[in-house]
Amino acid sequence: MSAMREAVTGTYLDSFLYTIKLSALSALLGAICGALLTAAVMRVERPAWARQVVSSFAGVAANLGGIPLAFAFLATLGTQGLVTKALSWFGMDLVGAGFTISNFAGITVVYLYFQIPLMFLVTLPAFEGLRPTWREAAANLGASPTRYWRHVGLPILAPSLLGGFLLLFANAFSAYATAYALSSGGARLIPVQIRFFLQGNTITGKDNLGYAMAAWMIIIMVAVMGAYLLFRRRSEQWQP
């Protein structure tokens, strides 16, 4: 039991808070951007293949991670990145502004690369389930497009969107290969620490601490998934 307590004190507690913060922020931004993207793609009827391209790419990008993704962003926004360089031509200094691909903000941006596509994949069925007659009925009763979204569209989608957010949170929490490849900052992430203690090829003598951290992580994830299940049930009421 002492290991369970030790796992949430001092620097380990900081690690948990850091991981939760990173997961929450990247999930929030990913959910908002992903929902916006889904709504935008839903409005594209021509060309007919456009939605298919986005879906296909999303399926691939949602599974992207580790060294390739880390490197793609280093080559884009790193100190020697393409965009960093292009911006410096226009007199903008990204690094001077405090942005580094390996700090908290940087990792968050990189995470969005798989978070947004995941949100798209998860919420597309819900958006497709919005019936055109609901929009028409709302307009018919005097609701402008904005008020349709406020009173009808968003409330109907809310359980799916919240469920998507929780899924993104869990996704960010357990994904670490990317952060690990990006910087030493990734070493603060809980999954990386668990790996450090449990890997087995180094003798840390702290196996118990690793198991305790894994247990805490599972507790957090079970809570998140419980909430997800609740939202899922609610949205199912009107999406049989």
Added chain:
Amino acid sequence: MATVISRSKTPLWAWVVITLAAIFFILPMLAMARFAFQRVPVALLGRNTLFDRWTLDGLVDMFRDPDFRPALWLSLRISVLTVALTLLVMLPTALWVNVQAPRLRSMVETATLLPYVVPPIALVVGAGGAFRNLAPWFLRSDYCLVPFYAVLAMPFTFRSLDTGLRSIDLKTLIEASRSLGAPMPTTLLRIVVPNITSALSGTIFLTITVVLGEFTIASLLLKPTLPLYMSYSQGRNPQGALGLAVLLLALTTLLFFAATRLRRRGAERYTIRIGAMP
């Protein structure tokens, strides 16, 4: 006249969002491709050097590396087996949920999110501990990755199959087929499967992308898969490794898209829209 498709134009904001997303998603891939295929440091990149020294040498070197092919073949074999295992387990599960237990759908769907709940490290350590005692031969085999990957792909594969099955009137199809005298296996193969080809191809491709992208478990179990090979050869031949990453991404997206297009064309002939049902 029951369904009149509204022919509203795509609004401006939608194009803005899509354009911004395209930039965000394509730029990093372009930057990585440039690094892989152009031997000019970013610092020296300018108007005069933009078209200098583009080359496929890195990629060619990688293809010539004796370790490359075994890694590729291993990943492909694991892909095929994982797809087989996934279909064997998830298709009956999704069918069962849709025909027998629609009330349990949200439960089952949440259960498929297991890989998010249990960190991969814990999964490997837990399963590893169990197998080391019970069946030590299992972890020695390269194919021990297959069940792990099937579990890892579960959140995607179940959703894809379930969405496909929900979009057809499965119960009626099965009852009609059985009342015409078809046994259950025939019903599944000749009636159900042809109606969910899109979901099936989606499932297959999502499974393959998981296998071709997974690094953590392979590295923990020390299996020489393609992602692991790419990460190791990064030190020796970074351009080759990243060129391969770009190539794989482009290829899987294209194949994925081609598969969905193919069945779209087929499916549109059959699809009957009923009323204004979504």
Added chain:
Amino acid sequence: MSQSKDMFFESVTKTFGATVALENFSLTVRSGELLTLLGPSGCGKTTALRIAAGFDRPDAGRILVGAIDITNQPAHRRQMGMVFQSYSLFPHLSVIDNVTFGLRMQRVAPNERRGRGLRMLELVRMDGLTDRLPHQLSGGQQQRVALARALATQPDVLLLDEPLSALDAKVRAEVRSEIRALTTRLGTTTIFVTHDQEEALGISDRICVMNRGIVEQVGSPIEIYDHPKSSFVAGFVGELNRIRLGGVDLVVRPEQVILNNCHTADTGGEIVATSFHGSFMRYQVRLDDGQAVTAIAKHTPGSGMRAGTRVTVKIGDEKNERPD
């Protein structure tokens, strides 16, 4: 209740790609009447309704309510109430919240809103289920709530898009008479779209028969049935026999055909099939010269004839209209 208004379609044309949905469509809907747009699928009736509601824009022509041109008004600024074929209740709102949605959009105070909503629900006999969610209601109940929702804002015109076609026969008749009673009571100008001629004949003040985007005939149900202006109308509204008797071409309704049992076997024909409909009997007869005739006869105990019976065929006294 609100002052009902006339509504006008003036030379409205609408095409979707290569198909012409409405061609130079002109129609006046009189204040307080229930007018039905009747026609086969693809005749443009739904398009006309959607243009009235503002969901589709006409390529040419105008829409007026009273003296006001609303052609370019967006849907949410129009005073139209609409009931859809598919139950289009908002799934996340209770029955009362659905009914008062329009009032909420007009920023009516919550108390007044609820009062008016409850009165509407009483009118459709749904006041016992105010707090249910739509998925807890049957189809007929949902459609009644949809009707109450469309009428709650006291619209200038009520638009009904095949509101009964998703219901089963018994509920359909019930909701149909409810719609009729309610619109008469409130005096709301109503446009009802259907492909079902029986429904149209039963519910309407006037019927506008449409075919391929144009108006074939406008008139009261009796006019349409008894004096069809074109063979299309005659064929679409009610059943029709086209036969040649004694060198004259005739167009005859089945109920005008009188069959008599005949034993001499010289004139007429033979019954090939019968079907029983409760209050009446339906006979398929093959005349000796090969022509087919359908006849309908009132059913009284012991009056039925069997297939195979030889009959004489006579046309009733009523004047036989010959359209074309």
